[in-house]
Amino acid sequence: MKLELISFKLCPFAQRAIILLNTQKIDFEITYINPMDPPDWFKEISPTGQVPLLKVDDQIVFESSVITEFINDISSISIHPEDVIQKASNRSWIAFSSTMFDDMFDMVVGDEEKFNASKESLFRKLGKLEAVKNNSTFFNGENFNMIDAALAPIFMRLAWMNEFTDNAVSISEFKKLSAWSNAILAVEEVKTSVVDGLDDVYYSNIEGREGHLSTLLVDEA
Ligand SMILES: N[C@@H](CCC(=O)N[C@@H](CS)C(=O)NCC(=O)O)C(=O)O
Incomplete structure (x- = not known):
């Protein structure tokens, strides 16, 4: 194949x-x-x-x-939970997390009002996720699963936004999500999922969009 x-x-x-x-x-x-x-x-x-x-x-x-x-x-080992209810629940949270990309896009392109509204929307969703996250390394335990892969691009972009600004979108209020984000971003398969220098491209994208977020940039990537 x-x-x-x-x-x-x-x-x-x-x-x-x-x-x-x-x-x-x-x-x-x-x-x-x-x-x-x-x-x-x-x-x-x-x-x-x-x-x-x-x-x-x-x-x-x-x-x-x-x-x-x-x-x-098509893989020999599934990275979903075996339990069908847990698997369905994971898929629900994956679908839920996909709506966060709209908020993040609006945070990049929006004026101050739109930035604040979309950040609030994103943080409301992150709060829901924090409420269901347990204390394990990843969402379902110690193994990296599909749901962790789904959140990786979100956490990576939030980390870049915080790095480029004075932590304008810090998620430190969400203790479990912060630890989860750190664990996900340390996974080799996540690190190698983007081309070298994509953080610079993301920085330029924020700058080029000239939204409110661009006014918060403090450092060149
Ligand atoms: N629901 C789609 C969304 C994909 C999506 O939004 N892709 C963007 C790039 S990140 C795109 O192709 N945008 C061009 C367009 O919408 O015309 C999926 O999950 O694959």
Whole structure:
């Protein structure tokens, strides 16, 4: 089976797929495109016009949640909990966490009012997650699971935002999430899920958007 992931370097949804591929040690090729200016061949094969897209031989799999489940399905060991209720609950929280990307996008592009509203929305969601997180290293225990992979792009971007500003979006009030974030960001498969220097690209993206967040930048990446 030949896998080709069509991706965009800054895309957090594509990052989820890469973390799964890395964790499950599955060989794949990666092709980067700019979804804002996609090539014709991409427009022909992508139903939504969005990345990530996984080409499996000649078949197309799209939507990051479906791609990550597919990668898990073709792997010898599942990184979901075995218990069906726990697995369903994990999937619910993964879907819930996906809405955080909208808040984070608005935090990058928005004026002060929009920034504050989206930060509040994001932190309300983080509070819900904090309330259900236990004291184990990862969400389900000591093993890195699908749900940890799903949160990784969120925690990585929050860490970058805090690094580039005077901790403008510090999550230190959430003790369990802070420890969970540290554990996730230390995982090798997470660290290698982005290209070198992507933090600089993210910094430039914040700067270029000229939203309220850009006025809080204190340091060059
Ligand atoms: N629900 C989709 C969202 C993917 C998504 O929003 N991708 C962005 C890049 S991060 C994109 O392709 N945007 C271009 C567009 O929406 O036209 C998924 O989970 O795969």
